Amino acid sequence: MNTREEVLDFVHHGAERFLPHLSIDCAIFGYHDHDLKTLLIRHHGQENWSLPGGYIGRHETLTEAAHRILAEKTQLTGLFLQQFYTFGDSATRMNRIKTEQTHNTTYSKVGVTLSPDHWLSERTLSIGYYALVDYLQVVVTPEFLVDDYCWLNVADIPRELVYDHNEIIQKALLTLRAHIFQQPIGYNLLPDKFTLPEIHSLYETILCKQIDRRNFRKKLLTLGLIRQLDEQRKIGPHRSPFLYEFDLDNYSRALEDGSILSF
Amino acid sequence: MNTREEVLDFVHHGAERFLPHLSIDCAIFGYHDHDLKTLLIRHHGQENWSLPGGYIGRHETLTEAAHRILAEKTQLTGLFLQQFYTFGDSATRMNRIKTEQTHNTTYSKVGVTLSPDHWLSERTLSIGYYALVDYLQVVVTPEFLVDDYCWLNVADIPRELVYDHNEIIQKALLTLRAHIFQQPIGYNLLPDKFTLPEIHSLYETILCKQIDRRNFRKKLLTLGLIRQLDEQRKIGPHRSPFLYEFDLDNYSRALEDGSILSF
DNA sequence: TTACAATGCGTAAATTCTACGCAATAATCT
DNA sequence: AGATTATTGCGTAGAATTTACGCATTGTAA
Structure with a gap:
């Protein structure tokens, strides 16, 4: 109106x-x-x-x-x-x-x-x-x-x-x-290809708490929720992070199996 | 009407x-x-x-x-x-x-x-x-x-x-x-004092799956969700089970702490 | 080249989960 | 009364997962 x-x-x-x-x-x-x-x-x-x-x-x-x-x-x-x-x-x-x-x-x-x-x-x-x-x-x-x-x-x-x-x-x-533990929340808030620090920061922000960077990566990768790509992104004066993408098939399969995220 | x-x-x-x-x-x-x-x-x-x-x-x-x-x-x-x-x-x-x-x-x-x-x-x-x-x-x-x-x-x-x-x-x-993992569901479906087999059976029924009796008890007791009483109930021709009651204070505290049930 | 800040990857210890074994108990049967 | 049986209470070893870090790698700037 x-x-x-x-x-x-x-x-x-x-x-x-x-x-x-x-x-x-x-x-x-x-x-x-x-x-x-x-x-x-x-x-x-x-x-x-x-x-x-x-x-x-x-x-x-x-x-x-x-x-x-x-x-x-x-x-x-x-x-x-x-x-x-x-x-x-x-x-x-x-x-x-x-x-x-x-x-x-x-x-x-x-x-x-x-x-x-x-x-x-x-x-x-x-x-x-x-x-x-x-x-x-x-x-x-x-x-x-x-x-x-x-x-x-x-x-x-x-x-x-x-x-x-x-x-x-x-x-x-x-x-x-x-x-956030049961749905690919990040999928809707991040670009199709994103870096690990980006999704890590998203989770920390939503949950209002610190999550160990390295364990975070391990968990998402082990459960198959995200997939590492061959590309990297150039960011300022630091090491180039790899890009990742969501594996939605695996995501829904993991949910059905009852394996659930937690941090 | x-x-x-x-x-x-x-x-x-x-x-x-x-x-x-x-x-x-x-x-x-x-x-x-x-x-x-x-x-x-x-x-x-x-x-x-x-x-x-x-x-x-x-x-x-x-x-x-x-x-x-x-x-x-x-x-x-x-x-x-x-x-x-x-x-x-x-x-x-x-x-x-x-x-x-x-x-x-x-x-x-x-x-x-x-x-x-x-x-x-x-x-x-x-x-x-x-x-x-x-x-x-x-x-x-x-x-x-x-x-x-x-x-x-x-x-x-x-x-x-x-x-x-x-x-x-x-x-x-x-x-x-x-x-069932986040609320004292049993509190509303069981008498104030109940036996372990009773609450165990309730969880198995609602979740549609078998849960090990002994680990079930350990978990509820460790988290302080239920409290063992001194009384026992007479049941037919078998060993008398102890009675338990919910510890609602502990229940809500456990939830705030983020400790969550899972079986 | 060196310094720096951030990322990628691994490992050991602590904790939790899982799968059982087995003794204790309260009738019932002989 | 003693053996039998079904059920409950409690413990423990091994597997699996979580947690807490160490450290090498990388891209840029000084």
């Missing part, structure tokens, strides 16, 4: 195209060079940051909706996207009053005041997804109602996000850390 | 009390003596079995709704109940036609035909929960629209459940098997 007209149409006719009472919120994790960041946006007139989100089209599957919303925010398609929990307990989601206020300051930008029984004012549960991207590749073009956006290191996220979005991010992070 | 009147009220006024487009389905796993079963119900006029489920009250949190629905089906409260995924992709959920047919044969029992735009005919996403109970303790009292119910061994579940319920059960099972 990039124009005033689109927003107005959404407010007045959105309920015909989208399911009410239900939204999708995306914790978009951006990784680059030892930093793990999250994309936050600030809607017009609001003090606090929020996660990017959207509604589910009536003729769209849930997965399609999640990918569409993610693409609308990042301009990227085919990203790694994973549902992790549905939120419907928070007092801020049950308590209608606060919701109306925050929504109304936002929609005042298009001159609309939402009545308490407007579909955007009603109680809404949120399905949480997390996505992984290289945030340098992402071009964020804020929508009409979004005043500002930022990539924040996960350690620096303010405690006062909108609604229960702090809880959503925390759960997303926990899930990501659990999934 | 145990009377014709309650059902009629639900059909005609349910949309005022419940959120549309969204339901909760419960995979209720019942364990007893080396058997893992699931509670299935069959609605009036329907050929296939389905999972017990229900809708979310407008003034109820999601968790409250899940517990209420579970209690309505099992007459038990305070059970272990865990959300695991939200389903919104299945063709049977998108395709309105099939939904109407199955619903209508059910509601014909109270002489109602649902129109295509009735709230019960609309597209509905489902939030999946799984619960753990000792199925011998459960008193199932089928609701008015439920013709039949059964406890089926998870291995014997028919391939043609209603909607995407096969998929839901499979995902519930996978989640349960993953969670």
Whole structure:
């Protein structure tokens, strides 16, 4: 929604195209060079940051909706996207009053005041997804109602996000850390060919702890999760590291066998 | 809903009390003596079995709704109940036609035909929960629209459940098997004091594989997850096994430390 | 050429996992 | 009462894995 007209149409006719009472919120994790960041946006007139989100089209599957919303925010398609929990307990989601206020300051930008029984004012549960991207590749073009956006290191996220979005991010992070042992997370955050230091740094960053470089390599190689190539990369004034690539066949086979990563 | 009147009220006024487009389905796993079963119900006029489920009250949190629905089906409260995924992709959920047919044969029992735009005919996403109970303790009292119910061994579940319920059960099972290493699952399925053979058999059943009795004991004891008591239980013509209890403090501490079970 | 910083590869010790052996126990059978 | 039987409690040797490093190699810059 990039124009005033689109927003107005959404407010007045959105309920015909989208399911009410239900939204999708995306914790978009951006990784680059030892930093793990999250994309936050600030809607017009609001003090606090929020996660990017959207509604589910009536003729769209849930997965399609999640990918569409993610693409609308990042301009990227085919990203790694994973549902992790549905939120419907928070007092801020049950308590209608606060919701109306925050929504109304936002929609005042298009001159609309939402009545308490407007579909955007009603109680809404949120399905949480997390996505992984290289945030340098992402071009964020804020929508009409979004005043500002930022990539924040996960350690620096303010405690006062909108609604229960702090809880959503925390759960997303926990899930990501659990999934890193069971899914080729790196496959979605690294170029097709990457160096060992690169993937090593990725794991250290996501898990927030030091991992011995040499044992890390041994494990990934022994399990057959990555494959060493004949090429090397030139990096500054140091020894050229070899390039590696994921062996996805072996990856899924290892998972079926029950052999699981751990560090 | 145990009377014709309650059902009629639900059909005609349910949309005022419940959120549309969204339901909760419960995979209720019942364990007893080396058997893992699931509670299935069959609605009036329907050929296939389905999972017990229900809708979310407008003034109820999601968790409250899940517990209420579970209690309505099992007459038990305070059970272990865990959300695991939200389903919104299945063709049977998108395709309105099939939904109407199955619903209508059910509601014909109270002489109602649902129109295509009735709230019960609309597209509905489902939030999946799984619960753990000792199925011998459960008193199932089928609701008015439920013709039949059964406890089926998870291995014997028919391939043609209603909607995407096969998929839901499979995902519930996978989640349960993953969670058994990270949560005191046994705490919710065993009496406060239990014997080693009892908890051993529970793990073997859920994981569908043999676990060495002696190593199993060693591991649980070493990690401090269970505590041996001074009491023993009299069992038939054999040596009396000691009783054990869970050490929940140690359990959560072990989890934080990252020490995780595995067999 | 030398110094330096980073990578690739190996090895020994510590720890954990796995596969059993076997004694102890509580009935039941003779 | 003593032998029998099925089951539980506990221990130990060997295999396998994890952990903690040592050190040579490499590409560039001084």
